[in-house]
Amino acid sequence: MPIDIDIAHVAQLARIALGPDEEELYRSQLGVILDHAARVQAADTDGVPPTAHPLPMVNAFREDIVRPGLSHSDALHQAPDAHDGYFRVPPALDVE
Amino acid sequence: MNLVDLTIADARRMLQQGETTAVELLEAVVDRASLTEADLHAYLTIDHDGAARAARQADERRAAGDDDPLLGIPVAVKDNMTTIGVPTTASSKVLDGYLPPYDATVVKRLKAAGAVIVGKTNLDEFAMGSSTENSAYGPTRNPYDSSRVPGGSSGGSAAAVAAGSALGSYGSDTGGSIRQPAAFCGLVGMKPTYGLVSRYGLIAFASSLDQIGPFGRTVDDAALLLDAVSGHDPRDATSYSGETPKVADADGGAGGLRVGVVRELSSQGIDDSVADAFSRTVDRLSDAGANVVEVSVPAADLALSAYYLIAPAECSANLARFDGVRYGLRVEGDTVESMMSATRSDGFGPEVTRRVLLGTYALSAGYYDAFYGQAQRVRTMIIREFESAYGRADVLVSPTTPTTAFEFGAKTADPLSMYMSDVCTIPSNLAGHPSASVPIGVDEQGLPIGFQIMAPALEERLLFRVMRAVEAVAEPVPRPTFAEVAT
Numbered sequence: 001m002p003i004d005i006d007i008a009h010v011a012q013l014a015r016i017a018l019g020p021d022e023e024e025l026y027r028s029q030l031g032v033i034l035d036h037a038a039r040v041q042a043a044d045t046d047g048v049p050p051t052a053h054p055l056p057m058v059n060a061f062r063e064d065i066v067r068p069g070l071s072h073s074d075a076l077h078q079a080p081d082a083h084d085g086y087f088r089v090p091p092a093l094d095v096e
Numbered sequence: 097m098n099l100v101d102l103t104i105a106d107a108r109r110m111l112q113q114g115e116t117t118a119v120e121l122l123e124a125v126v127d128r129a130s131l132t133e134a135d136l137h138a139y140l141t142i143d144h145d146g147a148a149r150a151a152r153q154a155d156e157r158r159a160a161g162d163d164d165p166l167l168g169i170p171v172a173v174k175d176n177m178t179t180i181g182v183p184t185t186a187s188s189k190v191l192d193g194y195l196p197p198y199d200a201t202v203v204k205r206l207k208a209a210g211a212v213i214v215g216k217t218n219l220d221e222f223a224m225g226s227s228t229e230n231s232a233y234g235p236t237r238n239p240y241d242s243s244r245v246p247g248g249s250s251g252g253s254a255a256a257v258a259a260g261s262a263l264g265s266y267g268s269d270t271g272g273s274i275r276q277p278a279a280f281c282g283l284v285g286m287k288p289t290y291g292l293v294s295r296y297g298l299i300a301f302a303s304s305l306d307q308i309g310p311f312g313r314t315v316d317d318a319a320l321l322l323d324a325v326s327g328h329d330p331r332d333a334t335s336y337s338g339e340t341p342k343v344a345d346a347d348g349g350a351g352g353l354r355v356g357v358v359r360e361l362s363s364q365g366i367d368d369s370v371a372d373a374f375s376r377t378v379d380r381l382s383d384a385g386a387n388v389v390e391v392s393v394p395a396a397d398l399a400l401s402a403y404y405l406i407a408p409a410e411c412s413a414n415l416a417r418f419d420g421v422r423y424g425l426r427v428e429g430d431t432v433e434s435m436m437s438a439t440r441s442d443g444f445g446p447e448v449t450r451r452v453l454l455g456t457y458a459l460s461a462g463y464y465d466a467f468y469g470q471a472q473r474v475r476t477m478i479i480r481e482f483e484s485a486y487g488r489a490d491v492l493v494s495p496t497t498p499t500t501a502f503e504f505g506a507k508t509a510d511p512l513s514m515y516m517s518d519v520c521t522i523p524s525n526l527a528g529h530p531s532a533s534v535p536i537g538v539d540e541q542g543l544p545i546g547f548q549i550m551a552p553a554l555e556e557r558l559l560f561r562v563m564r565a566v567e568a569v570a571e572p573v574p575r576p577t578f579a580e581v582a583t
Binding site: 005007010011012013014015016017018022026029030032033034036037038039040041043045048049050051052053054055057060062063070074075077078079080081087089090091092093 | 194195197198289290291304330333334335336337395397398400401402404405412416419420421422423424425426428429430431432433434435436437438440441444449450452453454456457460466467469470471472473474475476477479511512515526527528529553
């Protein structure tokens, strides 16, 4: 079952800029890996529930105690660009 | 004997008897690193100042009567665990120069135990790979043969302990990233039950699979290293909150144990030298009193395929955080979206890009159930079959890897062939069960061979009992030699 992947769309969703050569490379490599994964799709899993987590644990609560978190300056310390106590980014223009 | 060749257990005895100091042990491993690093490149960062301070403090603590098992022992930590003020890159260009504001829980516990953290070891970028060739800072080489890979993704942690630039180390294992390099470098490597060791501060790859675990030269050493870091952590919501199985004294021999050889992981596609060493070890376990049975886990054949949907899907979500906003690399752009796309394009290497794209595709609208959902159902099938196999055997065994250490570049052109080197180790990650590799000899080229032991969830004491039984019957694996060593 050949899988047709719209690699440009996937790259856009993943926020990774790809050149034309890279698009072709990843399209073909993903195709090979997904062909292999087709074996999973062929498995008979009727009535089998999915496992999201290997140990059956739910609602891991801790004591409701106020503790110090990261300080403002520690949180901003590694930011590529910060201003007035905020992370700064380029404009989020709607390009449509 | 050079101090760097000591087991942790022996180094501890010498420390207790005043025959050496933490400062001397640190000097010895740093000297060894200065001899071997140009070739092996096990470390990304050696924290000379921090380690020297920790060694002095360890000697002071010992003088004051402290005798914690790891007090003064020089250990290495994979560079995907955060360390306050010490660069933490996960071998990615996107985190070049990143200085974390907090310690991973494992690091915090090691410091509290008085261990001396020598430095941060090399890995495949974000732990994605099986050879350490995917590091943005260059590969690590195998101490037994520098034309070969050390395995991966925790290749630096394995190479450091094999070479003597640390006495023990920690890695992370998502699909075999501790056990496979342990097998390739002649070490004991162990992946605990999912949730036994806190993931707080471990830079996430695939959150439902990742576990931190130890590398040691002996089972005793791996036990000391595991016990120092295991146990509940309220900062990790997936951390196991029941009683922690401690393994330092887990022993009892092979007598009466039911050992199940997993047919699907032990026959097809396994190199002769590995298969032969595996069979000889199984025979010796039988001679030592174990009851050997063959068990079948048919869904194990699907494990690799399920893994390569689940792990990329989870990684694509986890790696969304590397966007050039809060830390790490930023490549400028006119809009926030072009800035993010350019940052991620420049910051991620090819394997990470491939897996993020694969995961994004598998999770995208219309495909989620066919790929991720179906893989999670196959995961359930694998868990059920393992549970049924554990009705017939106390532990399951297989070779750790289909081959011994392969040469550089042998598998880089074909991602699927690289993925195949994890075929024996992946099922334990999907099941969340504990699993270990113990060295059982060398092939005709002198390259180490690993024996994998799998146990039911939280049966770490049983696992370590069998690891000790395997170690007791294994053929010797000589330490690697370094021509210019002259001390």
